[in-house]
Amino acid sequence: MSLTPHQIGLVQSSFSKVEPIAELAAILFYRKLFELQPDLRSLFPRSIEQQGRKLMSVLMVAVGSLTNLPALLPVLQSLGARHVTYGVQPAHYEPLGDALLQTLQTVLGDNYTREVHDAWAAVYTLITGIMCAHDRPEQHNLQRAAG
Numbered sequence: 165m166s167l168t169p170h171q172i173g174l175v176q177s178s179f180s181k182v183e184p185i186a187e188l189a190a191i192l193f194y195r196k197l198f199e200l201q202p203d204l205r206s207l208f209p210r211s212i213e214q215q216g217r218k219l220m221s222v223l224m225v226a227v228g229s230l231t232n233l234p235a236l237l238p239v240l241q242s243l244g245a246r247h248v249t250y251g252v253q254p255a256h257y258e259p260l261g262d263a264l265l266q267t268l269q270t271v272l273g274d275n276y277t278r279e280v281h282d283a284w285a286a287v288y289t290l291i292t293g294i295m296c297a298h299d300r301p302e303q304h305n306l307q308r309a310a311g
């Protein structure tokens with residue numbers, strides 16, 4: 165899985181349109197996630213607003229660091245390891261990815277082109293691959309996980 169510089173540019177420029185309305189986007193995102201998979205709601209004991217701010221701030225860091233993956237790897241690896249302790253399973257990442265892409269589509273409107281969709285899907289696959297690497301020992305090779 166590798167990202168082209170063009171895809172990184174698309175993800176960064178589209179996310180810059182989301183950042184000013186990050187709180188609203190986060191609320192939309194969790195609404196979509198719990199619509200897609202209502203049983204995930206019970207995993208989140210705390211306020212969704214608070215959770216949404218944390219998710220958005222990590223996404224901001226991740227999107228901003230796509231050109232500097234070595235700095236991002238340890239952050240996402242420890243985030244992934246903490247998620248195991250929250251009861252999150254690898255299969256949960258798929259509905260979360262769907263909710264994220266649907267939220268971007270809603271927020272970006274016409275700017276959410278097929279190319280933007282594919283670039284975000286690639287970024288989400290990359291993030292998920294790193295966060296879940298502990299689950300698949302063969303992916304411990306960081307270079308491969310980073311593409």
Ligand code: HEM
Pocket residue numbers: 204207208209210215218219222223243246247250252253256257258260291292295
């Ligand atoms: C791109 C993938 C994801 C990102 C960037 C992300 C980000 C975060 C962040 C920043 C936190 C705050 C706590 C911490 O830093 O350890 C958190 C907590 C949490 N996340 Fe995620 N997450 C992702 C995927 C998932 C998935 C797939 C699930 C399962 C549906 C999930 C469920 C949770 C839960 C249950 C908590 C703890 C809530 C609490 O105890 O209040 N996350 N996540």
